[in-house]
Amino acid sequence: MKKVYLLCVLFFPFFVFGQEDLQSLIDEADQEITLKANNVYEVNEPIIMPSNFKIEGNNSVIRPSANWRKRNPQNSPLIIIESCSGLELSNLTIDNMADRGIVGMPAYSLLILNSSDISISSVTFQNLGLHKSDKNVGGFPFILMLAQEETGDFSYLPEKYKAVKGSVENVSVRDCKFLNTDYVNSFAIRMLTPWNKGRDKTSIKYLVKNVLLQGNVFVGEYDWNTVEMAGPGTKDIKIYANYLKGKSINNIDVDKGASDIEIRNNIITDAGLPHRHRNNKNVRVSPIMVHGSTTSYICENVSVGGNEITNVTNPVANNSRYLYSSGIGVAHAKNVTVFGNTVKGLFPGKNYGAAICLDQAVELVTINDNIIEDVNWGVIITPNTSSFREVEILNNKVRSRSESLLLLNGSSGKFSGLTLKGNEVRSDKEVRVKMGAKIEKISSDIKY
Numbered sequence: 001m002k003k004v005y006l007l008c009v010l011f012f013p014f015f016v017f018g019q020e021d022l023q024s025l026i027d028e029a030d031q032e033i034t035l036k037a038n039n040v041y042e043v044n045e046p047i048i049m050p051s052n053f054k055i056e057g058n059n060s061v062i063r064p065s066a067n068w069r070k071r072n073p074q075n076s077p078l079i080i081i082e083s084c085s086g087l088e089l090s091n092l093t094i095d096n097m098a099d100r101g102i103v104g105m106p107a108y109s110l111l112i113l114n115s116s117d118i119s120i121s122s123v124t125f126q127n128l129g130l131h132k133s134d135k136n137v138g139g140f141p142f143i144l145m146l147a148q149e150e151t152g153d154f155s156y157l158p159e160k161y162k163a164v165k166g167s168v169e170n171v172s173v174r175d176c177k178f179l180n181t182d183y184v185n186s187f188a189i190r191m192l193t194p195w196n197k198g199r200d201k202t203s204i205k206y207l208v209k210n211v212l213l214q215g216n217v218f219v220g221e222y223d224w225n226t227v228e229m230a231g232p233g234t235k236d237i238k239i240y241a242n243y244l245k246g247k248s249i250n251n252i253d254v255d256k257g258a259s260d261i262e263i264r265n266n267i268i269t270d271a272g273l274p275h276r277h278r279n280n281k282n283v284r285v286s287p288i289m290v291h292g293s294t295t296s297y298i299c300e301n302v303s304v305g306g307n308e309i310t311n312v313t314n315p316v317a318n319n320s321r322y323l324y325s326s327g328i329g330v331a332h333a334k335n336v337t338v339f340g341n342t343v344k345g346l347f348p349g350k351n352y353g354a355a356i357c358l359d360q361a362v363e364l365v366t367i368n369d370n371i372i373e374d375v376n377w378g379v380i381i382t383p384n385t386s387s388f389r390e391v392e393i394l395n396n397k398v399r400s401r402s403e404s405l406l407l408l409n410g411s412s413g414k415f416s417g418l419t420l421k422g423n424e425v426r427s428d429k430e431v432r433v434k435m436g437a438k439i440e441k442i443s444s445d446i447k448y
Contacts, residue, residue, distance in 0.1 A: 022062070023047055026055070035060040035092075044071055046106075049081045049089070057092030057123070064097055066104045075158045077111040077144070082164060084115040089123060094142075096128040098183040107156075108140035108185075114147075114166030124177040129185030132221060135276070139223075141187035142178055145171060147206040147233055153194040165206055172212040180220030180246075184274075188218050188226045193233030195256040195296040204233040214240040221246045221274055225253040232257030232297045239263045247274045250289040257297025263288060265306040272347075273325070278315035285325045286357070287312060292332035294360075299333045305340050312346045312353075322350075324382050326357035327375070335364045346375045351402065354380040363389040370396045378404040378425065381436070385409050390417035397424045405446075409436040420444040 022041045025033060027050070034056040035041070044065045049055075064078055065071065078094060081087060094109050109125050112118060125142040146154055151163040168191075178188040191208045208231075218226050226248045229237050235258065244251045244266065251268050254261050273285040287309050292298035309327040327343040330336050343355040354377040356367055362385070372378045378398035381388065388409070398404040404425035409415045418439050423446070425432045433446055 026050065026053070029053075032056070034058050043078070044068075046072065046076055046078060046080045049079060049084055049087055051084045052086040054088040055092070056090055059091060059093075061093045061095055063095040064104060064106050066100055068106055069103050072106075073158055073160070075107045075140070075156050077108045077158075078106040079110045081111065081115050081118060082113045082161060083166070084118070086117045087115075088119045088121075090119075090121045091123070093124040093126065095126050098127040098129055098131070108144055109142040110144070111161075112143070112145040112168050112171065113161055113164050114168070116167070116169040118171045119174075120172065120176060121174045122176065124179065125188075126177075126179040127183055129180060129183040132182060132184045134184075139185035141185065141190040143173065143189045144192070145190070145208050145211065146192040147208050149194055149197070149199065149204060149206055149233075153197070154192065167207045167209060168211075169207065169209045171210070172214070173216060174212070175215045176217075178216065178218045178220070180222075184221045184223055186224045187222055187228055189213065190225075190228045191230070191234050191237065192228075193231030195231045199232075201232045201257065201297060207233040207235060210236045212238045212240065213242060214238070216242045218242065218244040218251075219246060222248040223274060223276070224249055226251040228253045228255060229258040229261060230255040232259070234258040235260045237261045239266060241265045242267075244268045244287075245270050247272050249273065249277065249283050249285055251287045252289070254290040254299050254302055256293055257299060259300040259302070261299075261302045263302070263304045263307060266308075268307065268309045269311050271309070271311070272313040273315060275315045278317035278319060281319065281321055284321045284329075285312070285314060286329035287327055289329045290331070290333050290336055291329065294332065299336075301335050302333065303337045303339070304328055305337065308342045310345050314347060322347075323352045324357050324359060324380070324384075325353045326380075327355045329357045329359065330362055330365060331359040332361055333365070334362070336362070336366075338365070338367045338370065340369045342371045343375065344373045348374060351376055354378065354406070355398070356380070357382065358388065358391065359384055361385070361387045362391065363387075365390070366392045366394065367396065368392065368394040372396065372398040372400070374399070374401075376401050377406045380406040381408055383408045385415075386413040388415055388418075392419040393423060394419070395422040399426045401428045403427060403429065403431055403434045405433045405435075407433070407435045407439065409438055416440040418442050418444075420446055
């Protein structure tokens with residue numbers, strides 16, 4: 001039976017309940033609860049979510065108590081979804097109260113472990129991290145989903161949950177807002193499986209799988225990635241029709257063996273490298289990045305289509321890593337399709353950066369029907385590339401400041417199977433296309 005709790009807000013519109021009351025209301029309800037309209041629930045300990053349960057937030061707010069970290073162990077999130085299935089959470093604001101500082105703020109908003117069939121919709125996540133003027137920026141994401149193979153795979157779990165193993169499957173995050181205009185944390189959403197133990201990819205049992213992020217709004221700056229998918233057990237993820245505004249090393253990041261990913265119809269604007277990284281030689285900005293690693297796993301089966309990337313700028317600094325910054329980057333990856341994207345206004349007036357950049361080792365990559373304008377280079381295969389096989393560049397429309405197609409390659413390595421067909425290229429320079437001499441099996445309709 002549904003328990004509905006109504007509040008008369010005529011005289012007390014901001015009445016605050018303690019954690020015990022909110023947890024008790026959840027524990028005592030029968031499968032469904034509607035929170036008091038426009039109420040503020042201030043909690044002292046993490047809220048534990050049950051299975052087969054629906055929470056209608058009714059525009060209420062959940063926030064931590066002022067002495068949160070004095071009362072809770074390290075790495076405690078505000079809400080815990082663990083060993084849970086069949087949960088719906090909607091129409092809430094989760095305010096992490098970053099203005100209270102570290103003592104009054106949870107490590108992150110929501111932790112999902114060993115759970116399935118989770119729906120999060122129309123929830124606003126806000127105010128997590130340190131003030132954007134602070135030199136030391138970091139912190140956990142608003143939402144963390146992870147699957148461990150062994151106890152202690154992830155050190156930044158709360159101690160109580162370091163032994164929890166199991167998959168996270170069938171999660172949807174829809175029509176939510178992630179707002180951090182005054183504060184900066186490292187991520188908005190992070191999906192992780194372990195990548196640093198040298199396990200055979202086929203032996204991994206516990207996955208973060210079948211996750212949908214659709215129609216969400218991300219506004220604010222992130223110290224690392226806005227949305228990150230990392231690890232060889234992270235797969236079958238759909239990133240559809242989200243709006244992302246703000247700087248981040250990668251706004252959408254496919255990393256360290258994540259596979260079977262679809263990134264479709266997203267809008268990314270006002271992106272670029274955060275100012276605090278301006279002198280860091282180990283970062284390279286790309287609003288959308290697909291990159292495995294020589295020390296872990298390659299990324300496979302990724303499609304990047306119909307996205308719009310505009311207005312990408314880096315800080316003013318003499319940083320050699322700016323050279324191959326890009327709108328869409330692909331490195332150490334296999335079976336990747338980049339199609340129908342619009343990339344405009346990258347690093348205006350600068351003589352670095354590309355709309356689409358292939359780097360390191362790639363194979364079975366198709367780049368087709370993209371519209372590229374106001375960039376230094378259109379499509380580039382960098383001189384850092386040690387190998388590529390079967391790369392198709394088809395029917396793209398490119399207007400660039402420098403070479404529209406800069407297809408170089410390393411001085412040694414294996415390079416074969418490059419196809420160039422139907423591309424319309426215009427450049428402010430006389431040379432529109434430049435190609436490395438060691439590329440074998442070229443099929444091209446370009447007239448020099």
